[in-house]
Amino acid sequence: MDERAAPILELTKVERIFGGGRTLFAREKPAVHAVQSVSLDIEAGETLGIVGESGCGKSTLARLIVGLDNPSGGTIRFKDADLAEIARRDPAALARRIQYVFQDPVSSLNPRKTIRSILEAPLIHLLGMKRAKRQERLVQLMDAVRLRPDFLDRYPHEFSGGQAQRIGIARALAAEPEIIVLDEPVSALDVSVQAQVLNLLAELKARFRLTYVFISHDLSVVETISDRVAVMYFGRLAEIGPARSIFRNPRHHYTRLLLRSVPVPGREVSIPETESAEMPDPYDPPKGCAFYPRCPAGDALCVSRQPPLEPAPGSTSHLAACFHPGSVTGEAAG
Amino acid sequence: MSAVAQTVSRSKAGGRPQGLRLLLNNRLAAAGLVVLALMIAAALAAPLLPLADPNATAPADRLLRPLSEGHLLGTDALGRDILSRLVWGARVSLAVGISATVIAAFVGSLIGLVAGYAGGRTDNLLMRGIDMVMAFPYILLALAIVAVLGPGLLNALYAIAVINVPFFARNIRGITLGLSRREFVDAARLSGKSHLKILTTEILPNVLPVIVITMSTTIGWMILETAGLSFLGLGAQPPQADLGSMLGEGRKILFNAPHVSIIPGVAIFLLVMSINLVGDGIRDVLDPRLRSGALTRPVARTAIELDDEEGPSSRTSGGNLLDVAGLRTEFRIGPTVHEAVGGVDLHLAGAECLGIVGESGSGKSVTAMSIMGLVPTPPGRITGGAITLKDEDLLAASDERIRQLRGGAVSHVFQDPLATLHPLFTVGDQIAEAITAHQPASRSQAWKKAEELLRLVRISNPAQRLDAYPHELSGGMRQRVSIAMALANDADVLIADEPTTALDVTVQAQVLALMNKLRREKNASILFITHDFGVVSAICDRVAVMYAGKIVETGRTSEILAAPAHPYTRKLIDCVPVLGEPERRLDAIEGLPPPVSDLPQGCAFAPRCPIAQPECRAQAVELAPLGKERAARCLYPLTHTTGVSADG
Numbered sequence: 001m002d003e004r005a006a007p008i009l010e011l012t013k014v015e016r017i018f019g020g021g022r023t024l025f026a027r028e029k030p031a032v033h034a035v036q037s038v039s040l041d042i043e044a045g046e047t048l049g050i051v052g053e054s055g056c057g058k059s060t061l062a063r064l065i066v067g068l069d070n071p072s073g074g075t076i077r078f079k080d081a082d083l084a085e086i087a088r089r090d091p092a093a094l095a096r097r098i099q100y101v102f103q104d105p106v107s108s109l110n111p112r113k114t115i116r117s118i119l120e121a122p123l124i125h126l127l128g129m130k131r132a133k134r135q136e137r138l139v140q141l142m143d144a145v146r147l148r149p150d151f152l153d154r155y156p157h158e159f160s161g162g163q164a165q166r167i168g169i170a171r172a173l174a175a176e177p178e179i180i181v182l183d184e185p186v187s188a189l190d191v192s193v194q195a196q197v198l199n200l201l202a203e204l205k206a207r208f209r210l211t212y213v214f215i216s217h218d219l220s221v222v223e224t225i226s227d228r229v230a231v232m233y234f235g236r237l238a239e240i241g242p243a244r245s246i247f248r249n250p251r252h253h254y255t256r257l258l259l260r261s262v263p264v265p266g267r268e269v270s271i272p273e274t275e276s277a278e279m280p281d282p283y284d285p286p287k288g289c290a291f292y293p294r295c296p297a298g299d300a301l302c303v304s305r306q307p308p309l310e311p312a313p314g315s316t317s318h319l320a321a322c323f324h325p326g327s328v329t330g331e332a333a334g
Numbered sequence: 335m336s337a338v339a340q341t342v343s344r345s346k347a348g349g350r351p352q353g354l355r356l357l358l359n360n361r362l363a364a365a366g367l368v369v370l371a372l373m374i375a376a377a378l379a380a381p382l383l384p385l386a387d388p389n390a391t392a393p394a395d396r397l398l399r400p401l402s403e404g405h406l407l408g409t410d411a412l413g414r415d416i417l418s419r420l421v422w423g424a425r426v427s428l429a430v431g432i433s434a435t436v437i438a439a440f441v442g443s444l445i446g447l448v449a450g451y452a453g454g455r456t457d458n459l460l461m462r463g464i465d466m467v468m469a470f471p472y473i474l475l476a477l478a479i480v481a482v483l484g485p486g487l488l489n490a491l492y493a494i495a496v497i498n499v500p501f502f503a504r505n506i507r508g509i510t511l512g513l514s515r516r517e518f519v520d521a522a523r524l525s526g527k528s529h530l531k532i533l534t535t536e537i538l539p540n541v542l543p544v545i546v547i548t549m550s551t552t553i554g555w556m557i558l559e560t561a562g563l564s565f566l567g568l569g570a571q572p573p574q575a576d577l578g579s580m581l582g583e584g585r586k587i588l589f590n591a592p593h594v595s596i597i598p599g600v601a602i603f604l605l606v607m608s609i610n611l612v613g614d615g616i617r618d619v620l621d622p623r624l625r626s627g628a629l630t631r632p633v634a635r636t637a638i639e640l641d642d643e644e645g646p647s648s649r650t651s652g653g654n655l656l657d658v659a660g661l662r663t664e665f666r667i668g669p670t671v672h673e674a675v676g677g678v679d680l681h682l683a684g685a686e687c688l689g690i691v692g693e694s695g696s697g698k699s700v701t702a703m704s705i706m707g708l709v710p711t712p713p714g715r716i717t718g719g720a721i722t723l724k725d726e727d728l729l730a731a732s733d734e735r736i737r738q739l740r741g742g743a744v745s746h747v748f749q750d751p752l753a754t755l756h757p758l759f760t761v762g763d764q765i766a767e768a769i770t771a772h773q774p775a776s777r778s779q780a781w782k783k784a785e786e787l788l789r790l791v792r793i794s795n796p797a798q799r800l801d802a803y804p805h806e807l808s809g810g811m812r813q814r815v816s817i818a819m820a821l822a823n824d825a826d827v828l829i830a831d832e833p834t835t836a837l838d839v840t841v842q843a844q845v846l847a848l849m850n851k852l853r854r855e856k857n858a859s860i861l862f863i864t865h866d867f868g869v870v871s872a873i874c875d876r877v878a879v880m881y882a883g884k885i886v887e888t889g890r891t892s893e894i895l896a897a898p899a900h901p902y903t904r905k906l907i908d909c910v911p912v913l914g915e916p917e918r919r920l921d922a923i924e925g926l927p928p929p930v931s932d933l934p935q936g937c938a939f940a941p942r943c944p945i946a947q948p949e950c951r952a953q954a955v956e957l958a959p960l961g962k963e964r965a966a967r968c969l970y971p972l973t974h975t976t977g978v979s980a981d982g
């Protein structure tokens with residue numbers, strides 16, 4: 001990945017703060033910075049993986065990208081238009097182009113609706129399709145996610161997790177979007193079913209020329225499916241770059257820790273860290289690098305200010321936000 | 335899970351009629367329904383019935399006793415026919431009660447829906463308003479409203495409706511709030527639905543049963559309240575009859591002519607009672623929690639009904655810390671029997687860690703919970719096998735003994751630490767309690783030990799953390815606290831059911847390292863349930879792979895990972911991406927495991943097995959030894975020598 005084509009999605013210093021403001025009695029309410037100063041580009045046709053531990057802001061970022069939520073600061077541009085602007089003016093227009101697949105396949109399907117009416121909703125409300133045309137499209141969709149068309153008149157509780165997730169994928173595909181944001185789409189599934197869904201996603205991507213934003217806390221899944229990977233820590237980008245480069249030559253100490261923590265068959269457990277793994281207090285974020293308390297290479301510089309996201313020497317695409325990216329005991333994964 | 339979902343759906347295919355049948359099965363509700371139907375029929379047919387004019391006075395015939403000629407139930411102080419007034423009065427009372435319920439339900443539900451869905455400021459504003467209404471005593475408020483509007487039936491109706499609005503609003507808001515956070519609401523937004531559409535087509539259908547339940551349980555009270563207002567002279571105005579005003583008029587002559595008040599009193603009682611019985615019946619039918627029998631409290635220990643006469647402990651090999659032989663556990667739900675565990679053999683030596691792997695629903699958890707009788711009864715029961723802990727037969731042990739062992743010699747760590755930790759007690763209290771329940775220790779000694787345990791599981795600031803409540807800790811810390819609790823009494827066996835599945839990788843690595851260390855230092859054996867081969871290889875000496883309630887392969891971890899013998903094990907290993915091997919194609923296992931209520935006759939894996947032969951389907955396949963400590967339940971095991979695949 002050298003010089004990149006014009007991005008389809010461009011995030012600049014995106015920020016999302018929850019809470020804050022003042023109460024009726026003018027007392028300041030505590031604010032949580034769920035996403036802070038995230039800048040990244042997504043190119044048409046690629047899969048960008050986003051990893052990080054729970055609570056690091058992955059899902060918040062995902063909701064911002066599909067317009068379910070608005071950024072408190074910064075901009076998201078979708079093909080030269082402001083995404084928040086489209087979301088406000090014409091939510092359907094945005095939903096036609098960016099779709100979402102939810103983590104919990106069961107809770108994302110209304111228990112009192114048939115699969116038919118769940119899948120018809122985007123066809124009616126986003127595409128304004130006529131009845132006869134809809135029937136044809138429904139059959140196509142079911143075929144695309146390899147479900148039998150006679151499942152259309154059943155209710156969600158009659159499906160297993162893997163089947164329910166396929167329905168969720170079919171719904172996202174219904175309006176023929178360009179980008180699909182997948183928020184932990186396989187985490188709730190059994191390992192055997194995970195593989196089925198991952199293979200299906202890969203096939204659909206090639207067939208419909210989709211762009212994926214794939215969020216997961218499972219590094220091996222992200223490594224399998226992504227072209228590029230962004231690692232998030234405490235609401236910020238810790239590192240971003242081509243998947244191979246991130247997994248072979250991580251430059252942020254948090255990425256290194258993640259890679260060492262994954263249990264790999266045949267590898268001994270090594271205690272990856274001795275002290276507590278707690279994240280900083282979100283109500284009182286540190287001034288410097290949030291990873292400092294857990295970092296083996298941190299020093300006074302790291303506490304003094306935020307490390308900027310900078311490219312690795314000799315690469316324009318691999319960036320890390322670390323003051324001392326090189327100096328480690330050298331134990332990358334793989 | 336899916337298996338159960340499918341069987342449930344099948345038996346539910348009947349749909350609606352089943353609801354009515356269920357209602358009629360409830361004898362009280364059925365009786366209520368009969369009484370109510372009669373009363374409603376009479377009230378509806380009032381104009382058609384050969385009744386006297388309810389308002390025609392006849393001073394000559396005043397206060398006739400019941401059964402007097404021409405007046406079946408006698409007459410009142412003005413000589414009006416009581417039967418006729420009763421029927422017409424019931425008509426009025428029912429109409430008012432039902433209208434008030436409908437109005438209250440409509441307004442209340444609307445407020446609840448809007449408040450719950452909009453949230454934020456709207457919610458705050460609406461609910462504060464509701465709180466204000468609720469701040470007044472119930473009947474006083476009704477009186478105040480009627481006082482302002484002036485007495486009259488219609489005003490009484492409004493008053494009753496108003497005071498019942500908060501009841502609906504609060505109920506419905508709670509449900510709506512929960513539903514609005516569900517992902518299907520976001521999904522509907524992304525399908526292009528407007529807020530109004532989402533509220534009416536996505537949320538309302540889910541809330542409707544609750545509205546119906548609430549209506550059916552409040553309508554009786556509303557009729558009673560209307561009667562109350564009329565009784566006080568604030569509702570129906572003379573000469574119009576309603577049940578409450580009849581009661582009120584009769585009150586003054588209670589001693590001379592008791593029938594004038596007793597008859598409407600009994601009518602009110604019957605009406606309200608029958609409505610409430612029917613309402614409770616409807617609630618029981620509609621409320622899924624009640625329908626599934628979840629509210630029947632399970633007994634403290636799994637029922638044991640050994641029906642095979644193998645003789646207990648005939649097959650235990652001896653010398654092991656824990657021995658499970660031929661364990662069978664099943665769930666009986668209605669007419670179907672789910673054979674969740676169908677003959678499992680396990681053994682665990684001192685300081686050993688045995689992993690149980692398999693897809694969800696394969697019976698891993700039920701196997702583990704059967705050991706200490708933790709499978710809920712009903713519907714679960716142990717129907718066969720033997721479990722021995724240090725030569726003690728656990729299936730024959732008394733409940734008291736099992737209680738002693740639980741949390742003592744054998745302790746559990748579950749996937750969700752919140753399932754073991756009580757939300758209202760501090761961490762210190764709970765660990766100390768676990769200690770004093772099994773050891774003669776004073777409170778301060780127990781507290782000291784609790785602190786040591788927290789230090790052992792590497793929680794920083796243990797002395798301070800003892801005062802923390804579970805919700806004040808992160809997921810990883812909570813799981814470490816439940817491990818500390820499991821270690822409180824130097825357990826010999828630790829049963830860990832997916833203890834790291836819900837944790838982040840870095841925390842998982844810590845918990846695994848911790849468990850490994852404790853095993854070495856405290857000599858505890860671990861039964862470790864997981865679906866992740868990476869985790870297995872990190873901590874387990876041996877593995878047992880489960881499929882459809884049976885062990886299909888067992889052996890040393892390294893050997894199984896290097897050369898699985900059972901096709902299922904092979905597939906299970908191959909379908910998981912491995913870090914550092916992104917190019918490897920994931921070999922998915924097509925299809926789903928068979929439902930344990932309907933297992934195939936032969937090998938349970940045959941429908942999904944790539945090398946299945948006709949023989950495989952013919953008869954049950956036995957677990958056959960394949961060398962030292964190694965066994966597989968397969969007629970055509972993938973042997974190490976034939977080199978079916980390249981091994982790492």
Ligand SMILES: Nc1ncnc2c1ncn2[C@@H]1O[C@H](COP(=O)(O)OP(=O)(O)O)[C@@H](O)[C@H]1O
Pocket residue numbers: 335337338665667672674692693694695696697698699700701710713714930
């Ligand atoms: N309380 C219960 N009532 C009815 N069926 C149950 C209950 N608990 C488990 N089962 C059923 O028993 C089987 C085995 O479940 P389980 O041991 O939880 O599987 P695993 O732990 O391998 O995921 C499944 O079919 C499951 O649905």
Ligand code: SF4
Pocket residue numbers: 252253254289290291292295296297298299302307321322323324325
């Ligand atoms: S900036 Fe400093 S503390 Fe943060 S990861 Fe890099 S070396 Fe560690």
Ligand code: SF4
Pocket residue numbers: 900901902937938939940941943944945946947950955967968969970971
């Ligand atoms: S017994 Fe037959 S069907 Fe079953 S796993 Fe072995 S080869 Fe496959």
Ligand SMILES: [Mg+2]
Pocket residue numbers: 694695698699831832
């Ligand atoms: Mg389980």
